[in-house]
Amino acid sequence: MTVTVATNLADALAALRATPDARLLQGGTDTMVEINFNHFKPEHIVALRKVQELRNFSIQEEKGLIFIGSGVPYQTLENDPFLTLLPALAQASRTVGSPQIRAAGSLGGNLGTCSPAGDGLPVLSALDATVHLQSVDASRDVLIHDFMVGVKKNARKPDEIITGVTVPILRGFQGYSKVGVRNAMVISVASACLAVDTSRSQIRLALGAVGPTIIRCRESEQWLATQVDIANSNFSNEIAKEFGRRAALEARPIDDHRSTAEYRKHAISVLAERLLLKANS
Ligand SMILES: Cc1cc2nc3c(=O)[nH]c(=O)nc-3n(C[C@H](O)[C@H](O)[C@H](O)COP(=O)(O)OP(=O)(O)OC[C@H]3O[C@@H](n4cnc5c(N)ncnc54)[C@H](O)[C@@H]3O)c2cc1C
Incomplete structure (x- = not known):
């Protein structure tokens, strides 16, 4: 098994292009369970944890939007500014696993696994979020409703990384x-x-x-x-x-x-x- 520890997005995308069957690893809270239980034996892993670009978020107040990088952990999402601006996402994040899981696990991983039981996903659906995907030479935006296509199946192509989601800030409960x-x-x-x-x-x-x-x-x-x-x-x-x-x-x-x-x-x-x-x- 090869493990590439990417330190920036360009390197992660290049590594994925070179080995499109690689498993991307963010917090590892889904993937390591699969590996430990022998449900899955990856040939190649591209680790994203050190890719800072995926761990950022930004508030675009004039547009009423928040961009959340795919590697932002639940530990961040359960607190402000999310608690104030996206309270449902903060509430959902608080219900995920334990503090240890929330320190490592990410919304990008929830989207990657795409389990119907993923706690972040109903929130992204109710808020009409947009998922951002990037490969070495292209990027595209997919509505959350088109991204989730079946049981643990999503619209990501093998050479794409989910870079984040954009979520509208709503007025109302x-x-x-x-x-x-x-x-x-x-x-x-x-x-x-x-x-x-x-x-x-x-x-x-x-x-x-x-x-x-x-x-x-x-x-x-x-x-x-x-x-x-x-x-x-x-x-x-x-x-x-x-x-x-x-x-x-x-x-x-x-x-x-x-x-x-x-x-x-x-x-x-x-x-x-x-x-x-x-x-x-
Ligand atoms: C003890 C325990 C309790 C848990 N409790 C909950 C719970 O209450 N609610 C819940 O929803 N989940 C729960 N989970 C599952 C897990 O924590 C979440 O699904 C989490 O969001 C996964 O994030 P991660 O960063 O660890 O993903 P990883 O394990 O790193 O990756 C998961 C999948 O997403 C893909 N992926 C990761 N990042 C990207 C990216 N940027 N682009 C494309 N694909 C990517 C990976 O290749 C992999 O297929 C639990 C897990 C454990 C072990």
Whole structure:
């Protein structure tokens, strides 16, 4: 096995072009588990941890956007300025693993693995984030909804590195909640992110761990828009309950070792209902 420890993005991209079957390694919190359990034996590794360009973030206030480098760890994302500007992302980051996992694990790694249970992904979906990809000679931007294509499958080409995501800063409530088999150190059994975008009069809901990839509840969102004036609304208990019921209908869960499909649907209805009621306060 060869290991290339890149110290800048150009070197990392060149190493990946030379060995497109290489496994990129950021925090290693997914990849090292696969290697340790003998699920995967890479021939080549390109380590990104020392690539500073991937560990930066920047706030573009005039455009109302935040760029987050793919190597920024959850430990950074759970605190300010993210806590204030992207509270759902901070909340989701806080639920990931333990402090040790959050010190190493990154949003880029969550996107790379693209598990339907990845905690960062429903947030990126509800916030309509854009994923940035770069190869030696090209770069492209892909909407998060087009990036996640299936169970642990994404639209990255073999010679591309995810350099980061751009996330709109919204005015309005946003929240992330998840259900697991215990309170901490737990992979989601079901998760949901709700974001209110008052400038576009939209409420967006994205679900995790209840389908092959993250599900945006477009039908429930549209139904809600016909029921209330989103910009000034106070959501009644009845509206919130019906919103939860409709969100559960959009979930496509399976039975597995973590939960039954039936329980997952129930969990989604409760999470969606509660998140909408939280948007009142
Ligand atoms: C004990 C434990 C608890 C965990 N708990 C949670 C949890 O609660 N919620 C959760 O969502 N996850 C959890 N995870 C999974 C993991 O921590 C996350 O998925 C994390 O985001 C992975 O980030 P990483 O930087 O460590 O990725 P890595 O392991 O370095 O990489 C993961 C994948 O992404 C690819 N990749 C990494 N960076 C890039 C890049 N820049 N461009 C292209 N591809 C890239 C890699 O090639 C690999 O395929 C847990 C893991 C462990 C071991």
